[in-house]
Amino acid sequence: MAQAEIWRLLGNNGDRVPFIVADASAIAKGDFLELADEMLVTAHAGNVDTPIVGIAAHEKVANDGNTLITGITNCIFKAKTIAAGTATIGDPVSMGNAAGEVDLSTTLDLEKGWSVGVSYGAIGNAETGLFKSTF
Numbered sequence: 001m002a003q004a005e006i007w008r009l010l011g012n013n014g015d016r017v018p019f020i021v022a023d024a025s026a027i028a029k030g031d032f033l034e035l036a037d038e039m040l041v042t043a044h045a046g047n048v049d050t051p052i053v054g055i056a057a058h059e060k061v062a063n064d065g066n067t068l069i070t071g072i073t074n075c076i077f078k079a080k081t082i083a084a085g086t087a088t089i090g091d092p093v094s095m096g097n098a099a100g101e102v103d104l105s106t107t108l109d110l111e112k113g114w115s116v117g118v119s120y121g122a123i124g125n126a127e128t129g130l131f132k133s134t135f
Contacts, residue, residue, distance in 0.1 A: 002029055003028075003032050003044060004031070004077045004100065005030055005077060005079075006030065006076075008075060009072065010076065012074075014075050016070045017053070019041040020041070020067055021042070021068065023064070023065060030056060031056045032055055034053070035050065035053050036050075041069065045099050046097055046099050048103075048109075050095075051112075052095060052114070054135055056069055056070070057072050072133075074133060075133050076133070077130070078130055079128065080100070081096075081124070081125065081127055081129065082097070082101045082102070087104060087123045090118060091104055092118055094109040094114045095114070116131070117132055117134050118134060120132060
């Protein structure tokens, strides 16, 4: 299952960016893409201190010979908050400890550029809500 669902594309059709991906990687459409090296991405796997640079626009099958994936960088997306996390309108959010879940941003998240979005509604514990991307 994907980590996020694109709700609306903004800018120039989501301002798509091509990223490098290892041939052996499997990434689902909608997975958050975290930066592993210069322009090299993997699917978010639970790290909270890794920059998120987009949401996968398409599936990447492991060992299919492809080494590029497109990331959506300007959108409104649906994602789930962590079990003990809520967000109100305008709250900045970053990735939580579980793959694909978001949590309120801390000061360090904002300073390091790890924030992934801004809440577009009041979202309760482990609920799905809308967020405007900041990557």
